[in-house]
Amino acid sequence: MELLSAITEFAAREPKIYGLILGLVAAAILASVINVAAMLLVWLERKVMGDLQSRYGPNRVGGRWGVLQLGADAIKLFTKEDIIPRGADKSVYVWAPIVAVATTMLIAGALPFGAVIIDGEVIPLVVANMDISALYVEAVLSLMAIGAFMAGYASNNKYSMLGAFRGIARMIAYEVPMGVCVISVAVMAHSLNLVEIVNAQQGIWFALAQPLGFVIFAICLIVDLGRMPFDQTEAEEEIIAGYNTEYSGIRFGLLYFQEYIVMLLGSILLVLLFLGGWNGPVIPVITFISPMVWFFMKLLIVLVALIWIRVSLPRFRIDQVTDLGWKILLPLSLINFVWAVAVGLYFA
């Protein structure tokens, strides 16, 4: 208690320094939690894929459910030989995984990871509660293509180069409809703050208020995450493994984990923007964490749906993907924008 009062006193006296220390501590916690969650996600994906394909999935390491499989995977990636190809552009090759993971982790700072109820007040768990966090997340999502481009360019391999090209072409095509969908949500919520957007969905989820926008955003999100129907950057049958063909050891591990980190963060973004975030009836006995329960239930459903889509749909060709983005999703997203403005004005 004495410590707590000392902290509050310090916070009142030096708000800026207190904010800096708090931000650094929160960033450290966030970085470790997200990496562990991404590892759990790898395990979840292997297990759910196994179930959907009528096989066991990991079931040897760590008991019947294979829960220690992720640790074994991580140890394997750490101890493998780290090879840098002779013709590679060495500095870019070394920096590419770091840039990829760093730009992805930037998203996490602005996302609320659920909320808790203290004294009847809903307190969102977010590190940087900016006024424009939705726009910030949208901007940072477009940076991910740069890490993939660096990896593909530096490998000095024509398949890697093709993967990098595809990544950038795809990113340019899908950034626009995705941004228009985020703006539509912001118009309806009268705010670009993700917490405010969640609070605006207490009556009706935006997935129901603008179903077209939800579908477009979900498709664009799968494209941005580079998951199965849209994983042309690393299509195994066409270009070996795309931009990470030449990578091995821990550098490959970073690029691999980056995909799962962004899958987790993208699913959280979808839940926040369209599926009502942590809104839901208060559960009586566990009032304190009842928003968390709703939030993680929705998150788990979105994640399993992503894995389900990956297992059940075949891959598109790259020209079909860019066609879909420019010729269908962009006009539809503009229609959705007009709809959002009209409905927003009507209910304003």
Place this chain on the structure above:
Amino acid sequence: MIDLTQFYDIRFLLELGAFSILAVLILGFSILTVWSRNMVHAALYLLGAFASVAMLYVSLNASFVGVAQVLVYIGSVGVLILFAVMLTRRTLVEEESHG
């Protein structure tokens, strides 16, 4: 005459440190952009300079300008520059060490 007592204030030193780091980053990336012989490297250094300028905006409490900088300059202009560089002749790109 500079008031030296302000250097005893930790808040002032923090702000000065943050600004100095950003200034060095911006100047360093800009100079590297001009000096680099490899065009892809130059484009990547330019992206670094853009990102540092975005951080400078955020440190000045202008977060919207910072985010717009990221969205427009890094997300669109930078990627377009990378595209344009890749479409130039191979000899220009691979003059040094690469390939």
